[in-house]
Amino acid sequence: MAQKVSVAEITKHASPDDCWIVINGKVYDLATFAPEHPGGPDMIYKWAGKDGSKTYNDYHAKDLIEKSLSDAEKKGEFDESTVTQTWIDAQKAETISEPDPNERPPLSSLINLDDFEQSFAKSGSQKSHAYISGASNDLLTLNANKSFWQKLWFRPRIMRNVSIVNTKTTMFGCDVVMPVWICPMGVAKTAGPEGETALGAGAAASGIIHCMSTPASFSIEDILASAPKTYPFFFQLYVDKQRHKTEAVLQKLETMDQVKALFITVDLAVVSKREADERIRTQEDTTSVYMSGQKNKIDKKGGGLARTTGSFIDWAFSWEDLAWVRKHSSLPIVVKGIQSAADAKMAMEMGCQGIVVSNHGGRALDSAPATILILLELRRDCPEIFDKMEVHIDGGVRRGSDILKAVCLGARAVGVGRPFQCSVAYDREGVETAAAILQDELETAMRLCGVTNLDQARGDLSYLNTSELEQYLPKPPARSLFAALRSRL
Numbered sequence: 001m002a003q004k005v006s007v008a009e010i011t012k013h014a015s016p017d018d019c020w021i022v023i024n025g026k027v028y029d030l031a032t033f034a035p036e037h038p039g040g041p042d043m044i045y046k047w048a049g050k051d052g053s054k055t056y057n058d059y060h061a062k063d064l065i066e067k068s069l070s071d072a073e074k075k076g077e078f079d080e081s082t083v084t085q086t087w088i089d090a091q092k093a094e095t096i097s098e099p100d101p102n103e104r105p106p107l108s109s110l111i112n113l114d115d116f117e118q119s120f121a122k123s124g125s126q127k128s129h130a131y132i133s134g135a136s137n138d139l140l141t142l143n144a145n146k147s148f149w150q151k152l153w154f155r156p157r158i159m160r161n162v163s164i165v166n167t168k169t170t171m172f173g174c175d176v177v178m179p180v181w182i183c184p185m186g187v188a189k190t191a192g193p194e195g196e197t198a199l200g201a202g203a204a205a206s207g208i209i210h211c212m213s214t215p216a217s218f219s220i221e222d223i224l225a226s227a228p229k230t231y232p233f234f235f236q237l238y239v240d241k242q243r244h245k246t247e248a249v250l251q252k253l254e255t256m257d258q259v260k261a262l263f264i265t266v267d268l269a270v271v272s273k274r275e276a277d278e279r280i281r282t283q284e285d286t287t288s289v290y291m292s293g294q295k296n297k298i299d300k301k302g303g304g305l306a307r308t309t310g311s312f313i314d315w316a317f318s319w320e321d322l323a324w325v326r327k328h329s330s331l332p333i334v335v336k337g338i339q340s341a342a343d344a345k346m347a348m349e350m351g352c353q354g355i356v357v358s359n360h361g362g363r364a365l366d367s368a369p370a371t372i373l374i375l376l377e378l379r380r381d382c383p384e385i386f387d388k389m390e391v392h393i394d395g396g397v398r399r400g401s402d403i404l405k406a407v408c409l410g411a412r413a414v415g416v417g418r419p420f421q422c423s424v425a426y427d428r429e430g431v432e433t434a435a436a437i438l439q440d441e442l443e444t445a446m447r448l449c450g451v452t453n454l455d456q457a458r459g460d461l462s463y464l465n466t467s468e469l470e471q472y473l474p475k476p477p478a479r480s481l482f483a484a485l486r487s488r489l
């Protein structure tokens with residue numbers, strides 16, 4: 001890449017069909033790649049014929065572009081000596097608000113997981129905050145996830161010598177210090193420059209596991225390298241409409257000993273409407289033009305990133321396709337996004353090694369049930385599945401006591417999402433602090449409940465009072481109104 005490329009040359013290639021961009025002092029031809037960009041083509045077209053380094057670096061690891069493009073797409077080095085005032089004026093920064101680090105409270109002042117989200121609301125960019133905190137439509141499921149944990153009450157036992165409590169357990173054969181994994185969340189660089197490497201390093205230092213996401217901001221190799229060489233990770237898979245791409249990912253994972261389980265996300269066949277995300281985009285620079293004079297392609301629905309970024313997900317993916325996944329992967333298969341007893345049983349019958357009861361943190365179907373309700377439904381309608389495979393849960397888990405409640409209902413472990421993503425604003429130290437808070441809260445809840453180790457409490461409903469939640473459960477299949485009506489016909 002020794003050849004120098006001038007400003008005059010670059011500005012000639014400023015349209016979607018002929019799209020050269022400067023990234024970190026190098027010039028790339030992104031015309032072929034842009035339509036396949038997981039962040040949507042508009043993110044790229046916006047910088048056609050310009051310097052897109054700032055936006056690129058906000059979301060991606062420096063070497064990602066070099067690794068992703070062919071030699072033919074690498075056009076040369078940017079010739080700084082040809083810079084003109086017109087070029088400088090054209091490099092207008094994005095209009096989204098910037099984080100204000102002065103607004104960020106010191107890490108030592110954060111004492112629970114909500115504090116991490118609130119800190120990010122103050123100090124993260126508006127756009128990143130909308131993306132991370134956002135959920136579907138009216139946020140019904142988002143809010144229910146959290147508030148329904150609060151409708152499940154303990155029945156503590158006393159005088160049981162709780163001087164020593166043990167929170168250790170295993171997940172898919174991996175030893176962990178507590179039953180917690182960090183949820184897969186796309187583009188963690190939106191929260192802080194270390195992105196998923198902070199999550200990986202923080203998880204390893206805390207003795208828990210990070211499940212990395214398909215649309216991560218760093219490469220799989222970089223994320224694995226953030227932890228000691230033998231430290232375990234999980235991998236979350238979105239199946240691509242172009243199946244050969246997924247096959248290539250699965251093949252790569254086969255060579256990576258650190259990856260111990262494959263979480264296939266199935267609750268997002270289409271990306272839902274995330275209104276905060278859509279609104280931020282429409283408020284943004286909607287009139288920005290390419291050098292060629294074309295308008296930006298924000299459509300009438302708004303400009304939601306989540307919607308464009310998820311367009312590669314294969315909505316035809318179905319139960320039969322698990323056999324295809326099995327053919328290409330020897331990892332334990334975990335179906336993430338189970339929302340009913342019927343589908344939990346299906347996963348068990350298909351021979352899956354695990355499930356995650358999840359509604360994508362309220363980011364998929366709005367009005368989908370709170371996850372704790374689904375876990376209770378599984379306990380009531382298909383208790384046998386807990387012996388046949390690992391049952392995990394995520395969505396609104398914010399307290400150590402929530403973890404204990406999940407375990408008492410039979411869960412192997414819980415996933416925690418947004419608070420960990422927000423903790424990345426404090427780099428890996430933030431992730432470790434969030435994990436330490438959970439660990440401390442879990443130990444306290446166990447002691448006060450009279451539980452000294454998790455195996456003793458797992459699946460033991462005697463520690464819980466579920467009556468407040470039971471009114472929200474669907475009626476068992478045989479007793480439902482429709483079943484009764486049908487039986488009369």
Ligand code: HEM
Pocket residue numbers: 021023033037038039040043044047052053055056059060064065068069131186187190214215216305306309310
């Ligand atoms: C050629 C190498 C590139 C690769 C492999 C790549 C990959 C990705 C991936 C995997 C995502 C995450 C999608 C998701 O949220 O689900 C993403 C998002 C994004 N990318 Fe890229 N990208 C590349 C180049 C670029 C360039 C050149 C720019 C801009 C100049 C850019 C800007 C963005 C933005 C703004 C997002 C959206 C982040 C969000 O969801 O908030 N990318 N990209």
Ligand SMILES: Cc1cc2nc3c(=O)[nH]c(=O)nc-3n(C[C@H](O)[C@H](O)[C@H](O)COP(=O)(O)O)c2cc1C
Pocket residue numbers: 131132133145183184185186213214215236265336358359360361362363394395396397415416417418419421
């Ligand atoms: C910013 C963000 C990005 C996410 N990206 C993904 C993803 O790429 N893959 C996935 O399976 N789930 C994704 N999720 C869902 C999480 O894995 C998890 O199910 C959810 O966040 C749990 O709820 P909680 O945030 O209330 O803890 C994402 C969630 C958030 C908040």
